[in-house]
Amino acid sequence: MLAALLALSATPLRAAVGCTLNDPDRDIMRIFPEATNYSTDFISIEERGGRPLYLRIEERLGDELDDVYEAPDVAYAYYTVLEGDELIGRVHGVNQKGTFGGMQLILATDPEGVIVDFYYQRLSSPEAVRFTDETFTGQFVGLTLLDLRGGESPDREIGREVVDPSVKSAGDFEATVRGVRKNLILLDEFMLGNRYLERARATGVGAATDEPPAESPLRPAPGRTTTEEGSND
């Protein structure tokens, strides 16, 4: 799934990177029509902070990271979008396990980390049409990490505009929210100098610190990831 043989990629880079854009030129031209070029960075948790950073990300996320597909040595691709030599945005993706298989979640953000576009590069859900519809994905536009429930923002609710579009795929909705949050947390850690972590601390929301947590944080509701309502395979 997450390292599929049949994964299409216009870039020659292989398995060591978690999620790259299948067609970065076209994606960036579509999202940022004024873009003239972009630069690419591959960043891993291991190189940026090792085990302490890994644990801090888990605490911010409010969930444990998968030890294979979210391992510390997995490199994440960041596409810094330029107009001339001016930074106008970033595009970055993550892999996320859903109820019916993996999904690849791509975010485009402005220089401040505000979401300007969100789409699924891959989604294995029987209700994929509902999730990929712009009525749903467009609800994330304008949001930041602090607008999404979980981890360092346990009491914050997703904005009223963001509603689960599915009929019986709540697990994929929760996985999407987790993946988007993970994507933004990694962006904050790797590219934004932890400005959202600092803002969370300044407002007293959550308990994210630089110290390793004494115990594992709460996970999202596990009961909603089963197939008690049946899968459509």
Add this chain to the structure above:
Amino acid sequence: MRGADERAHAVHALGACRLDPNDIRLPRGGLLCVALLAILLSPSTTGAEGTSLTSFEINLVAAHAEQEGWSGEVPHSQRNSVGFEHFARLAGPHGDFLTLNVQARISYDTSVDADDALALELHNAFGELRLGLGKRVRVGHFAPEFGLEPSLDTHATLLQTLAIRDIGFKKDWGIGYRVALDAVDVGVAAQLGAGMGIQRRDGSYLVSARLSTPERGNPVLGLSALLGEVLTGTRPSLYPTPDYGGHATSKRRLGADASYVWRRFSFAAELSSGKNDGAEILGGALLVEYTPGWNDRLAIRGNLFGWMGDPDDGDALWSEVALVGSYRVTSRWTLRLLGARELASGTGSEQTRLAVQAYYLGG
């Protein structure tokens, strides 16, 4: 003829660079320098901005076929090897301008004497210059613009596309250009027609072109054309120099391909039709991958191949079905099991093949 070949190899060994356009080779030392140059042109050594990744690779293969017995390779696929992959992007104040990719292996052929078993292989070995968003020029060793091979990653997989059986190799030396137009992507390439060995003999060449819908779409559809005088060696290698045997084969092809992702399934298919030295050739492949929802480390992949017109099969139909179970043991190790059965062959005795592969890719 053999004496002439021996003299040619002696000249080659002295490092001479012949300029005869009908027999172009590079010194062996120079070939290794090509690979090292790509590594040296990394951001850390040039001072340019950018990023680079180097991954080391271990490929352990054990296979058994009814007629061939035990071996350390799956034909037209994987053999025991160690190697590395180096990927680098160089960037300036206006963004990325150059991408470098080198995939190199030292492989071991268990079917020959130990003195001849080792070989140096170069797979991807190219530089790609960006000419603006959606436009790039590629120089080096890369996949011809034909069929599924340019868009699928088959470097370490047991199941392959039609490329080796169809063209004779997966990658070739030359120059290529890709452009993203409004509704389609266009790729063209002009290459030496000799695969991994940097040689041009008997007027060899290969030109190819592929028109496809954008890679970000689903499905992705492609149409390809290929024309060339192609050399095919007994074993793909950069060193020792491949033994190309007889004359170049005249190849003409038209191809169509498609790929589609649906829930936990990925599908890809390709058809190729044309002529080898005037004889009709027709082939097709269907690839399917399924990932169970209950375990995202496991993937099940299947191939169905059909080929007609190969003289090695008496021009008869050759067909094979194969199944691979792939399990991601850790973030760096993957274990694969292959079972393949020929459904038809020109020899009249179809065989079953089993193989196991342990593959490592990491820092």
